Amino acid sequence: MHESASLKCAGDAEVGMTDIIDGNAVAEDVRAGLTDAIDALSEAGVTPGLATVLMSDDPASQTYVSMKQRDCEEVGIEALDYELDPDAPAEELYELVDDLNADDSVHGVLVQMPLPDHVDEREVLRRIDPAKDVDGFHPENVGRLVAGNPRFKPCTPHGIQKLLQSADVDTEGKDVVVVGRSNIVGKPMANLLVQKAEGGNATVTVCHSRTEDLAAKTKQADIVIAACGVPELVTGEMLSAGVVVVDVGINRVDADTEKGYELVGDVEYDSAEEKASAITPVPGGVGPMTRAMLLWNTVKSAGEAADVDVDLP
Numbered sequence: 080m081h082e083s084a085s086l087k088c089a090g091d092a093e094v095g096m097t098d099i100i101d102g103n104a105v106a107e108d109v110r111a112g113l114t115d116a117i118d119a120l121s122e123a124g125v126t127p128g129l130a131t132v133l134m135s136d137d138p139a140s141q142t143y144v145s146m147k148q149r150d151c152e153e154v155g156i157e158a159l160d161y162e163l164d165p166d167a168p169a170e171e172l173y174e175l176v177d178d179l180n181a182d183d184s185v186h187g188v189l190v191q192m193p194l195p196d197h198v199d200e201r202e203v204l205r206r207i208d209p210a211k212d213v214d215g216f217h218p219e220n221v222g223r224l225v226a227g228n229p230r231f232k233p234c235t236p237h238g239i240q241k242l243l244q245s246a247d248v249d250t251e252g253k254d255v256v257v258v259g260r261s262n263i264v265g266k267p268m269a270n271l272l273v274q275k276a277e278g279g280n281a282t283v284t285v286c287h288s289r290t291e292d293l294a295a296k297t298k299q300a301d302i303v304i305a306a307c308g309v310p311e312l313v314t315g316e317m318l319s320a321g322v323v324v325v326d327v328g329i330n331r332v333d334a335d336t337e338k339g340y341e342l343v344g345d346v347e348y349d350s351a352e353e354k355a356s357a358i359t360p361v362p363g364g365v366g367p368m369t370r371a372m373l374l375w376n377t378v379k380s381a382g383e384a385a386d387v388d389v390d391l392p
């Protein structure tokens with residue numbers, strides 16, 4: 080435990096004053112900051128283009144894809160929407176990716192995960208042109224990230240770096256516990272956090288479903304990043320006073336609401352909020368930042384394709 084974090088809440092007036100980190104507001108700032116870059120591209124005759132590919136009947140996937148399209152319109156990125164029948168042959172998806180790779184008006188290709196069982200997810204990720212891989216999931220881009228020379232940072236970990244920065248949470252020298260080891264969040268997050276770079280320089284522990292004593296790990300942490308997909312796994316009891324909590328989970332649990340469900344994170348919010356000096360809510364925390372950084376990567380990609388220097392927020 081880093082001393083400053085516990086001192087901050089040691090019985091003084093700050094107790095109970097938890098900073099609720101507003102992901103919608105920070106995402107709005109990122110989008111506003113992107114408009115300058117998009118204007119510069121527009122002067123060079125370039126409109127950034129993002130292709131989204133949906134091959135799923137899952138309502139959550141459909142919601143996310145339509146939110147991404149709305150974001151694009153708001154900032155002036157052209158959104159090209161492709162939908163494939165979930166029963167279509169995998170070849171159709173591979174060929175669509177090939178076509179998007181060859182299309183100069185497309186600067187980013189996002190194939191919404193998860194894909195149907197008969198589609199080889201790895202093959203899809205290998206097939207996307209690494210220069211258009213705005214998710215940052217292509218093996219070449221994963222390798223570059225691990226080697227400390229990222230091209231596209233994966234959107235969720237990158238968004239978390241921006242959120243922490245916006246809340247004045249410095250990661251340097253801190254003990255960070257990442258709960259979850261997925262390729263899209265846990266592993267790239269851990270990699271960014273250990274890097275000798277801004278938003279890094281942390282001491283990182285990656286925990287997962289086989290971790291023997293999760294609470295013992297999380298209690299030692301200055302910052303806990305929960306990305307395991309288990310509703311409310313991390314509770315206040317497992318945290319030390321003054322901790323910074325980032326909740327990546329977006330779990331739909333059955334509830335007596337209009338939609339028939341409610342969203343809960345991987346953190347039990349009420350008990351964690353009592354311990355935390357800062358915490359991200361669900362919804363309205365990490366999710367909007369994931370979408371904002373997708374726009375960011377798309378604008379970066381368009382700048383590189385057009386050889387225009389763009390200032391990114």
Ligand SMILES: Nc1nc(=O)c2c([nH]1)NC[C@@H]1CN(c3ccc(C(=O)N[C@@H](CCC(=O)O)C(=O)O)cc3)C=[N+]21
Nearest residue numbers: 143189190191192193214329362363364366367369370
């Ligand atoms: N190739 C690919 N890239 C992805 O980035 C990707 C993906 N596949 N598959 C699914 C996950 C999930 N994901 C979310 C992004 C934003 C919100 C988001 O904005 N959530 C809002 C609202 C959620 C709601 O109202 O349902 C919030 O947390 O406030 C959620 C989920 C991107 N993913």
